[in-house]
Amino acid sequence: MTRAPDAPHPDLSAVPDAELLRLDHQVCFSLHAASRAFGGFYRQALKDLGLTYSQYLVMLVLWEDGPQPVKAIGRRLHLDSGTLSPLLKRLEAAGLVRRERSREDERSVLIELTHEGARLRDRALSVPRGVLAATGLSLDEVLGLQKVLGRLTNALGKTADAG
Structure with a gap:
């Protein structure tokens, strides 16, 4: 069921049922296996930085875009605030970011790098x-x-x- 990137979409009605449900033909499984392999790699690669993969993604956004509201970080990373808030608290406890309520909108929290968080970029x-x-x-x-x-x-x- 694999095809060249520019090949026309296959007519799935021509594929035998037994082939459709083969594990090695599932794109989702290939992505899952690759994701797990990346996760293992990143656990090792980020150990010296003291970051988890999710924390690394937040730091990438801040290194690239500068101070950001929590909502903007969540949109960029496809994460909801329930997932992002504890992660940001851990980054703050580690001294890498600072959380501050917006002066313009008390409901909005701005995340910015500390000096230490900015310096971590070179090591990353x-x-x-x-x-x-x-x-x-x-x-x-x-x-x-x-x-x-x-x-x-x-x-x-x-x-x-x-x-």
């Missing part, structure tokens, strides 16, 4: 280089994979939103 530069090396893929292959996964995420998000 080794992580993406290590990921690329660990994948065994070329930079072009990784960028192509990101593009395909972005299209997949958008398509499935639209399907979920419509349902």
Whole structure:
């Protein structure tokens, strides 16, 4: 059931039922297995930084975009505030971020890097280089994979939103 990226969509009615339910033909399982492998890699790669993968993602947003309201971080990472709030509290306890109520809107909490959080960026530069090396893929292959996964995420998000 695999096909070239530019090949036309297969007529699934032509695929035998026994083939449709094979585990190794499930895209979701391939993504799940890859996600678990990445999780294991990132646990090791981030250990020296003292970050979990989710904390690393928050730090990436802050390093890239600067101070952000919690809601903006949640939108960017596709995380709800119930997941994000405890994570931000742990980053604050570690001295990497500061949480401050917005002066304009008391309901909004602004997250900004501390000096220590900003300095951690230099040490984190080794992580993406290590990921690329660990994948065994070329930079072009990784960028192509990101593009395909972005299209997949958008398509499935639209399907979920419509349902």
